[in-house]
Amino acid sequence: LSYQSPPASPCVSPPLRKGSCKQREDKIFKNSEQVISVEVSKIFIRMTLTFCILLLTISVATSAQFNPNDVCKVTLITGDTVNVLNCSGKRLYVVNATVEREFQVLKTPGGTYIIPVNVDLGKFDLELFNVDYLIDEGYYKLNHIPVLISLNKRVSKIGVLSEIKSIKGLSISKIFSKINTISAKIKKGCDVFTSLKHDSTIKKVWLDKKFHVSLSESARIINASALWKLGYNGSRIKIAILDTGIDSTHPDLDDLDDDPSTNDSKVIVAIDFTDDGSVMDFNGHGTHVASIAAGTGEASNYTYVGIAPKAYLWNVKVLNREGWGYESWIIKGIEFAAYGPDGYPNTGDEADILSLSLGGEPTDGDDPLSQAVNEAVEAGRVVIVAAGNEGEYFSISTPGAADRAITVGATDKNDDLAYFSSKGPTLDFRIKPDVLAPGVGIVAARATNTEIGTPIDEYYTSASGTSMATPHVAGGAALLLQKGVPSGWLRQTYVKDVLVSTAKDLNLNVYEQGGGRVDLLKALSTDILVDPAVINFNLNDKSSAVIRFFNLNSTYKVLNLTVELTDIFGNPSNAVHINDTTLIIPPNSSSSVLLAINVSEIKKNIYSGKIKIKVNNSKELKVIFGFSRLNKVTINKMKMDGGPAAGEYILIFNNSWYWISSTNESGTAVAYVPDGYYNVWSGGKYGESWVWTIKENVPIFNDTLITLDERETVPIHFDVGKPNQIIAALYTGLSYNKYNLTYISWTYISEYPENTTTYITPANCKVYHSYEFYPQEYYNPLNDSYIDASEWYHVFFSEDGVSSPIYYTVNYSKLANRTSYYFSFVPENVFKAEWSSDGNATQLITFGWVI
Structure with missing residues (x-):
């Protein structure tokens, strides 16, 4: 048996600085329909065999074939590598560690995470260890790891x-000018991780993720065409399209007024931040989006006219010809558009509106890209972002999760919510999206030699997505700014409030529709400004808010207010009130109301609220609010000596929720969960022994304190049953399967364990142990990862729950015996043989290549 040994690192890091910044990141996942599959395990470095007899407690089934050419080598930020067999099919993960360490593997619907034990996931982005993502997005092909490094604010x-x-x-x-973050490249094979780990000035290291590209009737639906008749067409407003580029030769985008006798380009700025080396749109997405926002419609005889046809466009290319871009490219593009070439705000060389029809994964809005969006809004820009196309709750993608962005979901032309439109709340329970706009079957410009969507003719194509909905709102914002900024009627900071408060209510909850589908005629004609139109109580950290109403008219306005509150499932609640239901506001004056939540009357759930306002018994406005009243679960974990168990993973789950985090220095982790019964698992170590602490079927209907105490565990012992044997590997794990709805397994694996005793809290979940060992005479003291043995033992034990100490002893008379011979077709070749020990009896044989 031979382990693959990693090469020595060609790089040497400088001396480490003292100090570290400890942060925690809590992940909350919601899944109501599909099966949740979470699998956490330790990786035992795979062994390549030359010859062996394998003794098993289970039978071996037929051979499974793997393509030797379908292998991906993934390098983690820690320097460890993962060789992934069968990259394009059912993957097998083989870890080669740079040093002796243990790993955990977490399998979720979002990917397979291979994490070295004791990595601080508060300081290192979990996605740095998402091996599936690193393969699917091609990071494994690079000679470096692109990262974003956020520095502490101090x-x-x-x-x-x-x-x-x-x-x-x-x-x-790149050193970003407006957020305390830099982008960097880490050369593979270098020990950079250690320096980053101990650098106290670094808040967090993120993977520089890739972001992807996520009209005649639609302009009429949102009442843009009515505004054109009033003379509002986006004139002199600058919209920056951050996308795959713009085909400025397209007839709809080549000239501001379609007059060949004038020299007035529509695309007045073009810059490329990608690896394409050209501002041209080779993908087609950016051109389509740009023409929805501001296309003139010339090629269609003015049938497919953009929302703001007289607006200028900035071509800020942040996605390449394949439709993706690194997070750092997009941040560069945001800073350029928001601050202009001179890098300073409000000097006149910046764009007015930024439109981003792109997205990554759901976040809580604390990621660097969301922060860059917030900074752009702070600088006076209006930033419109796509919500995402996942269609589920908790699926708002970054940068749509940015608090200050106007985040846009999609409707069809019948004002029904598009099935793919991502819903909120964000991972920190804020309302998103803010508004909806048409995003299904949108016909707009087709870039030269591109095939995006369903082509209509040479110049137009039809496409769907929140990508298409976003530029509708960007163009609409241009119409609002054209009227509002010169007259003083509207500042950029109020665009979001106006769009939300005047949107058409589609009778959906606020996490589906925000304020509703945008209505530009109503937005432009409103003379009541609402501040704010979106109120987030988050996790019920406050129970009241003040809303102000500004009367911009020269006559009195009478506002009649009603408030409604439902949970996310539509069940009504009376635990909300406003202190005044009628307001009489004098001309050019303001008035306010107090919105209050009676927390004691609220059941644990996620809530959607609306204040509906009738102005002079006719025009309707609204304020939306939301909050989540969940149970705060505090988990304290104690070691065998009674001290706090710091830095250990916690898993809390039932059939519809699961949450993963790690304990802080005090041995504490905090989760927020709905009412229900939950299981809590944690793994740790007592000396060289693995320890499982468990709480099962815990009723959580109020704030709850759960103590996991390693001193309450019982031992599970193992005896090989004969002398002079060396234990090469120990597997210990838990699994849970409830009504075939939820399957969870968590496994640790140790190489050459010094102690085979494990400890576990008495529990009813399935517990399994597996041991590999061989005769001591075959031990190689010079390299114990290379063993030439004529026999190898693998025994497996499983229990449907543990109530008292267990003593396992190998009964050799009950072991199956298999002798296998393997022949190579070249003088010296490495191959791999693997048998399962988890009840899924499969055999893997591969020849002719080195892992």
Whole structure:
């Protein structure tokens, strides 16, 4: 048996600085219909065999074939590599560690995470260890790992840059001017991780993720065509399209007024932040989006006219010809559009509106891209972002999760919510999307030689998505700014409030529709400004809010207010009130109301609320609000000596929710969950022994304290049953399967364990143990990862629950015996043989290649 040994690192890091920044990241996942599959396990470095007799407690089934050419080598930020067999099919993961360490594997619907034990997931982005994502997005092909490094707010970028630059194997790509973040490349094979781990100036290291591209009737639906008749067409407003580029030769986009006698380009700025080396749109997505926002419609004889046909366009290319772009490219594009070439706000060289029809994964809005969006809004820009196309609750993608963005979901032309439109709340329970706009079957410009969507003719194509809904709102914002900014009627900071408060209510909850489908005629004609139109109580951290109403008219306005509150399933609640239901507001004056929630009357759930306002018994406005009243679960974990168990993973789950985090220095983790019964698992170590602490079927209907105490566990012992045997591997794990709705397994694996005793809290879940061992005479003291043995033992034990200590002893008379011979077709070749020990009896044989 031979392990694959990793090469020595070609890089040497400088001496480490003292101090570290401990942060925690809590992940909450919601899944109501499909099966949740979570699998957490330790990886035992795979062994390649030359010859062996394998003794098993189960039978071996037929051979499974793997393509030797379908292998991907993934390098983690820790320097460890994962060789993935059968990349394009059912994957097998083989870990090669740079040092002796243990790993955990977490399998979720979002990917397979292979995480070295004791990595601080508060400081290192979980996606850095998402092996499936790193393969699917092609990161494994690079000679470096692209990252974003967020610095603590209390430090200066300039002050730490020289020290970061001195880290061998790390090169800085970009220093962002408006967020305390830099982008960098980590050369594979270099020990950069250790330096980053101990650098106290670094708040978090993120994977520089890739983001993807996520009209005649639609302009009429949102009442844009009615505004054209009033003279509002986006004139002199600058819309930056951050996308795959713009085909500025398209007839709808080549000229501002379609007058060949004038020289007035529509696309007045073009810049490329991608690896294409050209501002041209080779994909087609950006051109389609740009023409929805501001196309002139010339090629269709003015049938497919954009929402703001007289607006200028900025071509800020942040996605390449394949339709993706690194997060760092997009942040560069945001800063360029929001601050202009001179890098300073409000000097006149910046765009007015930024439109981003792109998205990544759901976040809580704390990621660097969301923060860049918030900074752009702070600088006075209006930023419109697609909500995403996942269609589920909790699926708002970044940067749509940014608090200050106007996040847009999609409707069809019948004002029904598009099936793919992502719903809120965000991962920190805020309302998103903010509004909806048409996004199904949108006909708009087709870039030269592209095939995006369903082509209509040479110049137009039809496409669907929140990508298409977003530029409807960007163009609409241009119409609002055209009227509002010169007259003083509307500042950029109020665009979101106006769009939300005047949107058409589609009678959906606020996490589906926000304020509703945008109505530009109503938005432009409103003379009541609402501040704010969106109120987030989040996790019920406050129970009241003040809403102000500004009367911009020269006559008195009478506002009649009603408030309604339902949970996310539509069940009504009376635990909300406003202190005044009628307001009489004098001309050019304001008035306010107090919105209050009676927390004691609220059951645990996620809530959607609306204040409906009738102005002079005719025009309707609205304010939307939302909050989540969940149970706060505090988990305290104690070690065998009674001290706090710091840095250990916690899993809390039932059939519809699961949550993963790790304990802080005090041995504490906090989760927020709905009412229900939950299981809590945690794994840890007592010396060299693995320890499972468990609480089962815990009723959680109020704030709850759960204690996991390793001193309450019982031992599980193992005896090989004969002398002079060396235990090469120990597997210990838990599994849970409830009504075939939820399957969860968590496994640890140790190489050459010093102690085979494990400990577990008495519980009813399935517990399994597996041991591999061989005769001591075959031990190789020079390299114990290379063993030439003529026999190898593999025994497996399983229990449907544990109530007292267990003593396992191998009964050799009950072991199956299999002798296998393997022949190579070349003089010296490595191959792999694997048998299962988990009840899924499969045999894997591969020849002719080295893992």
